[in-house]
Amino acid sequence: MATVGARETPMYASISSAAEDFRSTRRQMLIHAGAVLAAPALITGARAANEQLVLASYGGTTETFMRTEVIPGFEKETGIKVVYAVGTALSNYSRVLATRRRPEIDLYWANDLSHLAGKQQDLYLKLDPELVPNLKNVYPLARDADGIGVMSNISGCGLQYNPQKFAEAGFAPPTSWLDLWDHKFKGRVAIYSIGVLFSQDFLAMMTRVFGGNEGDISVAIRKIRELRDSGNVVAFANSPAEMDNIMTQGQAWVNYNAQTRALALMQNGSPLKYVQPKEGGTLFSVIFDAVKGSPNPIAAQKFINYMLKEDIQSATAEKIGYAPVNMNAKVPAVFADVMPRNEATLRTFVQLDRATMNRDLENWTEVWNREIETRRR
Template structure:
């Protein structure tokens, strides 16, 4: 009898525990967001997303990948997507919207707090992180050669930097493409006319380039070996390198940096559109963007967000800076990118 009583008591306890846990488990939801891995994912998962999870009793799972990888996932599952919200580089986001994988953002107070350029046409997406491609340089190398910091995009063509310029490939890197388009503009071209850039590249910037690299992953090594002296990069990426002890600094060229947004959109036909809209609004809120700035040096697009003093010192007055950024036409770029890429690979990196 005693054994039976013990077993019965254990069974009742287990049933009670199950009964108590079932409602909580039933209420818990999971929502998925696609974004770059690495530093961005770490910043959001550690400091930003927990606030949303707590407020909404939901688990937010990051699906990491490059913008191109995430877009490929969306297209492969367009009829029944599993991802609710995505972060994409602005050029890729323009393609995503044109391919019908995004739905319009709900009107919200947070949208009205953004810099005007951070709201995509018809509110099909919104900038969640402000970036800009400017000039980064090797401070150790510049000090050793008694060179003043660079000030212009045209400095990439200065003869004193021969074999010290590293340029990301314009056919595979947004940084490289931005650099090329600014040189093209300064030579009299535009997104609708890239002939000046291609025609004059080899006699200007090209003669100083020691190596074209597919992305920025090799920059750290090349700075430390003294090979890389000057290269296009963002202040956030430079901050990441500085945090690792790499001797680099960032400057905004006098002609202005190039706007580089990370945009978000709510995925069309996602499994929980109401919750997805709430997450999208949260991500562009002053609270979320202030936390992202502290955790990962993410530059806010919300004008009411706050940045740490170190970022303020590096960037200066953000309201003034954004007035000087150069905006590129991604619709024109995406329409012509295959031809440009082929020409770049054939003519510049041959």
Template structure:
């Protein structure tokens, strides 16, 4: 009995010794991205394919784009994040601050919509968004209102007290809405004077509340306070999944392009694997799964979307032809001044 016990013990030790090298080959890399629906879609349906194919564990570091950028800057010499998802405005800042490295040349880059490829391929759009008009379908039906069609509907007196606007100083949706309306009033990304000077006589009287982000919208729609607000198709879809009576309308003047970009983080511990992950996330199969799992609109022209999503959006190729691309370099250069003016003049 003693001999058999000894043999069994030795066999167990041997088994552990054999298993250890195989286990140690499993690497872990980290990706920074928004939490919530995006994280859930990627962790449940997209990242497992990459993990299985490459014997690697991909761990999501959740946070807003600003949170992720702050982590990158705090650890820029020895970053813990290998690949970062950032909203395009924040990505422009990240690139200027030198925390991203150029993407390896790859056939997948040629499959992206042209506007999704950043200058010098320092990064690329992984999810396409469009800030357009979200509206309360229940309220519109009760009032007998036709769906909105124009950015200038925000200034239509019939919506007085039913417009909710995200703060342009803290929300990309709010900033996009302001810039789109500013453009209709004769301004540009370099000249926001028309938007600021005419706001009080156009959109301002209709606004019931300025909110710092979109978190409060679901509640305000259900209470009937919110009738019209800037929002993306993906965000509208998330609200619809919760049973909130909302719909998305594409403005006739064109929606404002909102990309979620990815970049490989400079000085990361495994640049080769990070580049491989970036190429995978930009591929048609990965983006098709992201669309099916979380209504993530693809930037890869060969990716597919579920029929319901396709029906809701319409022809994506037609939509992107009319989309307005903002000048983030100009915006970021003056953002602090605009934020201060917005807070003091618009939300006073």
């Protein structure tokens, strides 16, 4: 197995990084793509063998997992060598877009935003069920309506809290998004800045909780401004790592966070807990997209099929905290209360209008920065 690119951040941070820069206008996408074209060749010597594929994926814990527990088995089973190109969701998308006339990447591990953008740009293949027979074993939710790509794993965004601090104060665990507005949490709530995907999901979800929709965020902006002005918000985090510190050091007792982030911390011994709000957690996913016109579309789809296998899906849930889409895969017992494990629990997640979010993200950012962050008391 070869590697291309420098080490990057874990998948959950990659999604955040992508969302931070993902102002989905065509002009800005082309700027990113132009930067890639201007750079030296990104994939060097990747086509030395006939049977191989270039996989554009993530760094950190995801890279470690893929290198040690997925790729060796795939290479042994199929004889196909994998070239692992490391980047964020956005930087890898830019590579795919920049090289569309002569693709270098066979398979791209996208997120909701870059999957949608790539479909609009006609960058991805429709999958062949003969090459990806495990498609029949995934939840209907995981299948693209047009057959282009497939969700490989899912996660969500809900509430994270410090049970020790709650117990000391005599507080019950949070159960609702509305708990963030409870006066007893004055000076105890942390929220993300808008550049982090989790905050974009929070904003979208609050439009629904307060009776609106993603097409009009005014009610959510007003309510979040009230949350800030109430004195409940003690900190704005600009990154997941910063939020980890705020929560683990006890500066804040409750926040919203990605399920994957929270579960990874729990696995590493963090005392923080994660709960699914009764109104539902937001759903987001990572998606395998085979690149149209790439040198090895068959190998790419074989890899997708391998990643959808029951045992690989279970291992992915255990090691990097992303819930399986294979209906027969097992969820780790330690995560059984918070990780979706069947169609019933999947229905507790809310699918946001990603198309509208993607279209309006630049405006959302401007409004949030003007109304929420630059007008802090």
